[in-house]
Amino acid sequence: MGFPPNTSLILITIFWLFIIPGSIPNTTAITALCNMGMYSQGDPFGISLDYVVAELERATPMSKNYDFFNISPFPNAFAYGHATCNLNLTNSDCATCLGAAKMTMFGTCLSRIGVRAMLQDCTIRYKQYPFTDEDDG
Numbered sequence: 001m002g003f004p005p006n007t008s009l010i011l012i013t014i015f016w017l018f019i020i021p022g023s024i025p026n027t028t029a030i031t032a033l034c035n036m037g038m039y040s041q042g043d044p045f046g047i048s049l050d051y052v053v054a055e056l057e058r059a060t061p062m063s064k065n066y067d068f069f070n071i072s073p074f075p076n077a078f079a080y081g082h083a084t085c086n087l088n089l090t091n092s093d094c095a096t097c098l099g100a101a102k103m104t105m106f107g108t109c110l111s112r113i114g115v116r117a118m119l120q121d122c123t124i125r126y127k128q129y130p131f132t133d134e135d136d137g
């Protein structure tokens with residue numbers, strides 16, 4: 001006799017439990033706060049902002065403690081960014097959550113000079129001026 005027929009089922013179950021991550025990021029939006037100030041089309045701030053947000057998405061999942069600050073490199077208009085993920089996420093779940101956070105941020109607050117979006121499992125924010133975690137807006 002070979003293995004009982006349900007052995008393969010057990011092995012598949014074990015595979016799912018240990019190989020496939022057991023959780024997905026919770027991308028429920030908690031808040032999205034928009035600065036009242038707006039920037040116009042063609043403002044160099046838009047280019048700086050694109051740079052900062054793209055780098056936040058790329059670098060935060062690779063950063064220590066999923067906590068990453070950055071500044072745009074272009075001297076004519078600075079953008080300052082910060083993103084975090086909950087530490088119980090995998091790198092790819094952190095990236096997934098930040099993608100959702102970006103959509104929340106730009107979906108709720110279009111063309112603003114500052115936005116702060118908090119999801120259940122990650123946060124993302126940017127501003128025209130340096131900020132700390134304690135700042136509002």
Ligand SMILES: *[C@@H]1O[C@H](CO)[C@@H](O)[C@H](O)[C@H]1NC(C)=O
Pocket residue numbers: 023024025026086088089120121
């Ligand atoms: C991660 O932990 C936070 C609390 O720190 C919890 O709210 C969240 O649901 C957890 N996420 C996952 C994917 O386990």
Ligand SMILES: *[C@@H]1O[C@H](CO)[C@@H](O)[C@H](O)[C@H]1NC(C)=O
Pocket residue numbers: 026027028120
């Ligand atoms: C995700 O977070 C929201 C807000 O905290 C909570 O109401 C919801 O139950 C969570 N969803 C899951 C699948 O954990």
